Structures are given as structure tokens and as C-alpha cells.
Amino acid sequence: MTIVEAAAALRAKQVSTRELTDESLERIARLNPRLNAFITVVAESARIRASELDSELARGVDRGPLHGIPIAHKDLVLTKGVLTTAGSKLFADFVPDHDAEVAAKLSDAGAVLIGKTGLHELAYGITSNNPHYGAVHNPWDTERIPGGSSGGSGAAVAAGLVAMATGTDTGGSIRIPASFCGVVGLKPTFDRVSRRGVLPLGCTLDHVGPMTRTVRDAAISFNAMAKHSSSYVPPADADIRGLRIGLPSNFYFDRLDLETGGAVRAAVQIAAAIGGRIVDVRVPDMDALNTIGRLLLLVEASVALRPYLHRRADFGADVLALLDQGHLISTADYIDAQRLRRIYAREFSRLWTQVDCVLTPMTPMAAPRIGQTTVPLGGTSEDTRLACTRFARAINALGIPALSMPCGFTKAGLPIGLQILAAPNQEDTLFRAGAALEDALNLTVLPKPD
């Protein structure tokens, strides 16, 4: 069930929070051995909390649309009394004594914490093939990666283990797994959702956001998570008539898998058919922005983990290599990268005088196989990590909001994702455009495996 469906069923007394929680726990027991989406499941406390929330509803205390909804947190969101590993050996026994701000907000909104989801080690990678906690598997094809770093959250939502899971996105870590798992992922505007109590990776690039089955569920979740929001949730008849939708004529459709390009272009046509005004736009030098974003993250991650760099054996090989790279880059270059970032951000922001949002592919291809180090694209072979982050990383450097949502499937049955971008603090535009497209695409399918 989606959040919207579960919330309606709860208020119609067709189901209880305790039943929703038991169903979630039953699915986890049945499917998690194949998916490895969860590192920790808190069945007992979830059942107790569910019963408390049922009592509240019976007394007329209604905390809103998340009241009684089972959710999960990515395992780098601090949760009081619950193991928080960050997918790392360094934090294998770390039990926080307080909640992250976003965890507290979701709890106050009535969400039921079911457990903590697996991730790429320290959120520093896109495969979620974790050397310490095992690989997370894609529910659509368990031989494939779910994407990352929030791979456990993507897999858990796609497989219907929970209705919503939190993710973090430093270079695409919400949007890439959303794309590969066929779910919706929102990277909000920088700092619009509190990062307090979330283990940091890139201090000026980290974003916290929701992963859900539908765009409306993402809006509901974001409204509960954000420091401030308009409380907008797209109505049943979401309308994009007159909305100016930018379609990039450069960068985003280069070196793209044919099926992915076809599905995204078909979604653009649908957007036009339902009243969106498609406007051709040219984006600034996104390769340059990706270079800037990479350099910033290398340094920031290395600084964040500096106290642990002497424990080389406790890191996986890919993460250690990235940390070493960051350690070798000079402070002067880091500051120059921040100076360049501001120039490119200003240049990009001029787009918002022409259009209300921009539509792009989310990833150049569908989910690669576990262990696949290169992907064939545009007649060449490309490093899997760089290919997966190509359309995502620069957006973290810009700090603007971005929504990843499914727009089709490959012939092999793998989800294809598209990305919608908007001006800072214009998440409502993303929800409006995303919900209208979601309704028109009508891709609703049963989660897999089942």
C-alpha cells in the first residue's frame, strides 16, 4: 500500500497500524534474505509503537497522513537506542543516545520505525555492494545492483517492505537507487531537511530526503521532514497546463542507452500532451560542474573521516581509494572549486527565467549487474560509478531540488528513471509536475519480488 492508501484505510478502520506493521515485518521476514535491504529490524519496538498509535487514533488524536505508517531509515540516520552502522566496520557497534532531527520529526508525525536499511559503505558509492554487511540486491533482478548509496531504502520501498524510507544524497545517492529500483526519490534543496544527526559525508553536498512508491507519498513525507514546507500535496487531478518544462538540447542526451533515451523522450511527449509547454534549453557546462562536484566531495569526505584514516584495514578497497584521493588534494584547489561552484550555480540559475522545471534522464542506463565495473554506452565503455553519477552529481553542487521517478521499463523489465529539476525551494513544482506525469504514465505495478 502507498502512504495515501494506507492513511485512508486507517481512517476508514479497514486496517490498523498494528496490522500494517505486522504485514511489513512479515514481508521483511520473507523477502529480506533475498534482498538484504535491512541491516537492523526493530520488530518489538515497532509493534509497541504501532499499538500506541492505534490507541491515539481511537481517541481521536490524528498526527496527519504519516500516522501509523511503517517506515525505515537509512542506516546513517541516528536513531536513539538502535544500532546505526553507516554500513561501516567503524560504527559496527554504534548505538546513538539520541535521534537525528529528521528521525524525530518523522516520529512526531506518527511514522512507525521498522528498521534501518543497508547502504554503500559510509554512503560513499553507488553499488550498495557492501564489504561488511553484504550486497543489497535489486528487487527487479536480484543479480543487479539497487544503486546507491541508499540502496537498501530503494530496495525496501520497491519490494513493498515499507511505504517510505529515508535516504541521503551527496552525488546521487537517493536519485540513482530510485531510478534503478523504480521508486520515487526526492533530493530537496540544500539544507531544507536537517542534516543534524545524520553521519556526514560531504558537508556542503549532503542532502536528506524521502524514497517512496509515488510522488504524492514523497510530498507527504517531505512535508513532515522539512524545516519548513508549504504542506502542498498534489491533488488527484494534478494539472501542468502552462507549466514551462525545459528539455536540454546538450549534455543530458549524450551517451545514453537507447531504451532509456526513448522512455524519457516518450515521457516528455506525454508531458506536452497533458498541457506542459516544452521549451528547448541549453544547460551550462555540466562536465565542468561534475569535475567540481567530484573534487569537493573527495576533500569533504576525506576530512569527515580523517579521525579514522589510520584504520585502513577497516575500509573497503573502493572507499579507501576515494578517501586517499581526497587526502591528496590541496586546500587551495578545494577553495577554487567552491569559487567555481558559485559561478556555475549563478549561470545555471538563469534557466529559471525561461522555464519552471527541467526534465532529464536520471541515469544513462538501467541497473548494472552486481560487480560490473564498466558499462557500454554510446559505443564506448564507461566506468560504472562515473556513468551512474553523470546526471546526478552536478545537481548536488547546485543545491537545487531534484525528483527521480520511474518513466518506463526496459525490454528486460528493468525500471527506467527520469529526473525533474527546479529552482531552489521549488519542491512543490517538482511534486506538481511529477504527480501529473505519474498519473499520465500510469506505471503502477506490483512490487517485486513477491
Added chain:
Amino acid sequence: MATMPTDWKKLAAALEPPIPTSDVERIAPVLDALEAAFRPLARSLPPDAIPWTGPEDLE
């Protein structure tokens, strides 16, 4: 990264904790490529450019 190609091994040996030479050899080509992409961008910076400051730049 300096204007001249950087000697990553020399730099790594001076760090605390140091990075083993074999590990530096593995990452040096990646850093060389990043440096080659970044250096022309850095050279294009106007003298009055100031760093991105987060939310203030998002208004």
C-alpha cells in the same frame, strides 16, 4: 594540485597517516585525470570570485 603535474607519491609520503606507495600508484591515474580536467577551470577564475556559501546562494 599545483600548476606543474603533481608528484602524488611524494605528497602521500608526507601525509599523516601516510598512504602506502602501492595504493598511491593505483589512484595516481585517477588524480592525474581529475587534475587535467580541473586545472583549466581553476585558471579561468576571475580574481574577484568568491566561494559558494550554501543557502545564501540559493535565494
